[in-house]
Amino acid sequence: MKSAIIIGAGMGGLATALRLRHAGFDVTVLEKQPRPGGRSNVIEENGFRFDMGPTILVMKETFDTLYRDIGQDIDERLSFTRLDPNYRVYFHDGTHIDLHNSMADLAEAVKGVEPGAAERLFQFIGAGAKKYALGMDFVTRNYDRITDLANPLAGWKLLRTDSHQKLFSHVSRYFKTDKLRKAFSFHSMFLGLSPFDSLAMYSLITYADLALGMWYPQGGIYSIIEDMLALADEMGVTICTDSPVEEIIIRDGGVKGVRLASGQEMQADLVVSNADLPYTYKALVPAEYRQHYPDRRLDRMEYACSGYLLYLGLDRTYPEMQHQALYFAEDYRANLDAIFKTRTLPTDASFHLNNPTITDPSLAPDGHSVLYLLAPMPNLQGDVDWATAAPQVREQLLSQLEKLVDPDLRQHIVWEREFTPVDFERDYNAVHGTAFGSLAHGLFQSAYFRPHNKARDIDGLYFVGQGTYPGIGMPMVMISADLVTERIKNEWR
Ligand SMILES: Cc1cc2nc3c(=O)[nH]c(=O)nc-3n(C[C@H](O)[C@H](O)[C@H](O)COP(=O)(O)OP(=O)(O)OC[C@H]3O[C@@H](n4cnc5c(N)ncnc54)[C@H](O)[C@@H]3O)c2cc1C
Incomplete structure (x- = not known):
């Protein structure tokens, strides 16, 4: 049986693990974090459950396809x-x-x-x-x-x-x-x-x-990750958490396995990296093996934006709100220029607001609710100091919420947590602290021009997830898992 190591248990890594296992590969997933999911993660504390990243599914059929291809029916396992x-x-x-x-x-x-x-x-x-x-x-x-x-x-x-x-x-x-x-x-x-x-x-x-x-899947987006983990377990995929990979071992132009930060070496016929692609090349592949992706090329790429997240647990509910909302800054252009051009802190932040307890009361104790706020922010290529910026953004968001939703909102906050671009970089090795995915989708970073899911210089090294094609977002990541598996099956059968 051919063996595959997958670096990273994000949605793309897990989907690839299920597909490769279904195709008969021996699969081990190595995840640096204590909990799988990557950017699609969860917080469970004090009776509150928050999706930390994506909150809503579009193009659900990409998930239906994954499940169907491995002999399952997603609608029998999860409720949408x-x-x-x-x-x-x-x-x-x-x-x-x-x-x-x-x-x-x-x-x-x-x-x-x-x-x-x-x-x-x-x-x-x-x-x-x-x-x-x-x-x-x-x-x-x-x-x-x-x-x-x-x-x-x-x-x-x-x-x-x-x-x-x-x-x-x-x-x-x-x-x-x-x-x-x-x-x-x-x-x-x-x-x-x-x-x-x-x-x-x-x-x-x-x-x-x-x-x-x-x-919206009952239990939130993380319930999909939990179900993929249950399937991985049933199908015999090995998933190791707290297992950061430090180097992809390459000899004679081909992948031999990986070395973990602990020093342990693991062998495999092929390696699929679900970690950010520019990070994988720069940090895990020694420079002598990547003529096509030298540091200067990786540094010149266009990186996507980041985000500031505020998760609030409240001792009341907001039935008059909708499940999902957006607030747009008055000066839309100034807000976008701050995020994408000057990479400075927006003075009036636009944000995404989620009130999932309205659809799913199980996310909070009785009479309580959760609110999720996501404000797009510049990535760490700017010089925003997040130690001082985070309280300012929090204040902006809470002031807007008081105007839009409840003038007494602050009095009802009984639990809260925030997540900044610095956290994206630290927790997920997200290049420049990018939130939704590492590489922006300009014309020359899309389709053929996006880094390919197979390394040109190194036999047996593949990529899955937002850094390769088709790109950012859960549906694209699902398609990416399908594409890389098809490629591997063709090359290794
Ligand atoms: C706040 C937010 C909101 C979003 N909203 C939506 C939405 O509503 N809809 C939507 O479709 N998409 C949304 N997205 C985007 C979507 O979540 C991502 O594009 C997608 O989850 C990326 O999945 P992935 O598999 O490519 O990689 P990731 O989730 O980035 O997973 C990569 C994994 O690799 C691990 N890793 C990194 N380095 C190593 C190493 N050296 N060793 C071992 N493991 C390593 C990381 O810890 C991580 O677990 C959102 C993202 C965020 C952050």
């Missing part, structure tokens, strides 16, 4: 609720709009903000559907040579759908008000890109959110 509305969007003037998953309800809501916008909403969603179909063609394939990208028909369609334009300008063609432009352009932030710089292509994410639905 489709959210409606997908989001409540709060604006700086205290007004809000609910982004419903029914197009008729969404059109009504949009009309309330911008009379006459309903028809343009349908055009916008239609354009998003075309981009989605086009984008999926680039997303679901392994790349070996640039000609794999060359598809004249796709190139023509790309131009026809304005995918090459900037996202914010594209959205502005459909919506005239600042409010709707914000509400339909922010999604690229989750790929680590400002909507002012991102390709309009990425309005396919807006389409996926609005038209294909957003799903």
Whole structure:
């Protein structure tokens, strides 16, 4: 039986472990942290349970596919609720709009903000559907040579759908008000890109959110990780936590195994790294073996943004709120420029607000609730000092919450924790403390141009997760696990 070591028990590492084991490999997963999950992690304390990273599933079918491919049915093992509305969007003037998953309800809501916008909403969603179909063609394939990208028909369609334009300008063609432009352009932030710089292509994410639905698994996203761990156990995958890998052992141009920080060496026929790809090359592969990824190339890459997270346990519930909400800073551009350009602390932070207890009361003791706040922030390439910045951001977020949700909110906080870019770097070896994934999704870091899932210089070294193609976010990571497994099965059968 061929043996595989997977470095990292993030979602991509676990999905690859299940797929390779199903294909007959002997699989060991080595995770540096005490608990698996990577960026999709959990806090369980004082009767509160918080998803620390992702909170909502889009493109659920990518998870359905993983389970089906290993002979399971995800809907028999986990219970999912489709959210409606997908989001409540709060604006700086205290007004809000609910982004419903029914197009008729969404059109009504949009009309309330911008009379006459309903028809343009349908055009916008239609354009998003075309981009989605086009984008999926680039997303679901392994790349070996640039000609794999060359598809004249796709190139023509790309131009026809304005995918090459900037996202914010594209959205502005459909919506005239600042409010709707914000509400339909922010999604690229989750790929680590400002909507002012991102390709309009990425309005396919807006389409996926609005038209294909957003799903909440009972128990939160970490219940998926827990179920993957249960499956790994049933299938005979070995998972070792508290096991940081220090070096990938390479001899005669091929992988021989890994050396742990403890000094222990483990042999394997092949190694798949789920740790951040630029980190893996720089920290785990000796420089003499990576002519294609020398330090200077890795340093020049474009890194995604980070985030500040605040998790609150409260002694009351908020039934009038929605499950998911967003707050947009009045000066959207200044907020985005601070995050992506000047890499300074935003003065008025936009943030994502989650009130999951409304769907799932099991996350908190009776009469209590949890709130999750995520504010996109510059990564550690800027020189923000997080020891002094964290209390400032916390204050900004709590002040906004008092305006939007409850003027007495602070009196109801009975438990809290925060997580900063420094924590991302320390806990997950996230390069520059990036939150959603390490490498931003500019044109030259997407599809063929994103680092490949197989090392060119080293036989037997593969990658899975957000650092390789297709990229950032749980559905993309699921597809990445499928792609790398197909490649390995072809090469090692
Ligand atoms: C706050 C936040 C909100 C998000 N929201 C969403 C969302 O709503 N929807 C969505 O789809 N996506 C969301 N994402 C993005 C999504 O969570 C990630 O893109 C995805 O989880 C990345 O998974 P991965 O398998 O690529 O790697 P990771 O989760 O980064 O896992 C890599 C693992 O490797 C381990 N590791 C690193 N170095 C070593 C070493 N030397 N030895 C051993 N192990 C090592 C790390 O500890 C980690 O466990 C969010 C992310 C964050 C942080």
